[in-house]
Amino acid sequence: MTIPTATGHRRDLAEGPYCEWTRTFRAPIEDVWAAVTEPQRLARWLGTWTGDPASGEVKFQMTFEDEMPAERFRIDECDAPHRLWITTSMTDGENTEHWQLRLDLAEEGGITTLTFAQNVPDPTMVESVGPGWDYYLDRLVAAEADRDPATVSFEDYYPALSEHYRKEFGRTQ
Template identity: 30%
Template structure:
């Protein structure tokens, strides 16, 4: 069992709309070196243990495919500090930045899409909880633990708390109606068996 409140509190979330783009920013600190976190993010054998199996030409300019999820192009790869990829389409960009020292790493994950792709800033509710789950999976992996089944009730309770956190991050950036519609869609997607 995980401490859901502590795990939700360990992650920072921000949503902005600038120049026709929605930006979702997730930040989290890990008690591991940047080299170790980078390796967990980019080594296919490790990535499959905490996120998803990956295939493709895993280098700058290459293509990747996550099993049962998005694929894209690797636009920039600067070990151990910066990875930028398209994610599910050419206008959906994910950038991971790592900084730290020999005792900790700060991860910043930024997912940017055009407003017309997301519909509004409430589009953060479609991707934010998924990135929260990835941040949790990475945290558990780095301490030698394994994430629960993605369909378990505990995972769905975590997702429920994540959705509430993303609602708070999105409030004021999207209209109340857009936030509520995004929240309802996220609840159906991420925690269908748990009532809030």
């Protein structure tokens, strides 16, 4: 068994610290855009959404997270097929968390690069969120390469990659 590589890095933006990942695909930008926005393609590696994006929000349900309630995704910016910025809102009874997610795509020479970022308002969360996004983005890569995303195992990512993210965000255990 080969342990996956942690690929996320800290990026400080005006809005605060983000963790950022990139993945490349030998595919047109429109195809990668479809993989991250069309419900049936998204469901292969992450989850699915319902609702009307034209309303400015959708409900998103992760497929591979046990007992995870659906989240409200507010669409902050959408410039298909180049940019999708959203804010998630999830309530755990009395507290509501808001996370900004940014997906930016660029194509050059038949290679599309996806840059994905999530804000990190609490540095302790990066220990699980970092390995989690490596896992899900590797599932996306597998799905787009016509491999079975189920062969990507979360147990290979967490907690094995947590130390990388602690260091990226200046945390020591």
